[in-house]
Amino acid sequence: MSVAVTQGAVHVDVRRISQRFRSGRQGDLLALDRVDLQARRGEFVSIVGPSGCGKSTLLYIVAGLLQASDGQVLVDDKPIHGPHPDRGLVLQNSSIFPWRTVEENVAFGPQMSGLPESERRSLVAHYLDMVGLTKFAGFYPRELSGGMKQRIAIAQMLACGPSVFLMDEPFGALDSLSREVLQDQLLQLWERDRKTVLFVTHSIDEAVLLSDRIVIMSPLPGRVKEIVEVNLPRPRQETRALPEFGRLRNHIWSAIRQETMEAIG
Numbered sequence: 001m002s003v004a005v006t007q008g009a010v011h012v013d014v015r016r017i018s019q020r021f022r023s024g025r026q027g028d029l030l031a032l033d034r035v036d037l038q039a040r041r042g043e044f045v046s047i048v049g050p051s052g053c054g055k056s057t058l059l060y061i062v063a064g065l066l067q068a069s070d071g072q073v074l075v076d077d078k079p080i081h082g083p084h085p086d087r088g089l090v091l092q093n094s095s096i097f098p099w100r101t102v103e104e105n106v107a108f109g110p111q112m113s114g115l116p117e118s119e120r121r122s123l124v125a126h127y128l129d130m131v132g133l134t135k136f137a138g139f140y141p142r143e144l145s146g147g148m149k150q151r152i153a154i155a156q157m158l159a160c161g162p163s164v165f166l167m168d169e170p171f172g173a174l175d176s177l178s179r180e181v182l183q184d185q186l187l188q189l190w191e192r193d194r195k196t197v198l199f200v201t202h203s204i205d206e207a208v209l210l211s212d213r214i215v216i217m218s219p220l221p222g223r224v225k226e227i228v229e230v231n232l233p234r235p236r237q238e239t240r241a242l243p244e245f246g247r248l249r250n251h252i253w254s255a256i257r258q259e260t261m262e263a264i265g
Ligand SMILES: Nc1ncnc2c1ncn2[C@@H]1O[C@H](COP(=O)(O)OP(=O)(O)OP(=O)(O)O)[C@@H](O)[C@H]1O
Pocket: 021, 022, 023, 029, 031, 049, 050, 051, 052, 053, 054, 055, 056, 057, 058, 220
């Protein structure tokens, strides 16, 4: 069964973003150079490119954790000013609190926003169930596997109710089986709620499996080299076997390889 993707208005609008870092030893480093990128509401956009091309930097700027040297990020046509619960961020080694239980971690955002306890409890129970951690609600992160910790981070983000998911290699540190399970769970979640996702990954397979569009970046400075539309049918779980999947993967791989070869001379 294929699910039609209804593409709406631009939700996240990255306009000519440049980022310069001041480095004592090497002088200024231009990490991003006039990057333009638009994600439509409900779209799943992945960002791939050689190491150091500025993928994380771009995501931190959209998250509002880093102020760009130049350019602007608009969400729903309004310029962003710093972080906001409407833009949730999940990192490779998730930023969960080791001293809080699974349940308390997921409750953190709603607690900060002052949600009454009864509502908070049912919200947390809902998201714990969604990521399959109900039985581990009272556990501490140290008692859980890497995949489970990433699921806490995802539930924590979901509980804040963001309309934009910013994900920086969220499954990068996991074994391949856990990674596939979480990819499936994320896809199911996305197919149900259709949030806008910006997803940084080193895995071309992962990008093709998940995305509507894939942004290929070139180093250094990071620029948008190419944007690839992924027109594979959804749900995608069985699309790995399609010839089109292989064709897209090879195309993206060659583009990144070419950039990497040019970068290392
Ligand atoms: N805070 C910082 N200060 C100075 N330079 C930085 C800083 N953050 C990133 N950089 C530099 O900016 C460039 C882009 O880094 P970034 O981490 O965004 O790349 P990336 O594409 O996410 O890399 P990777 O794929 O290896 O995670 C790199 O050359 C990095 O060294």
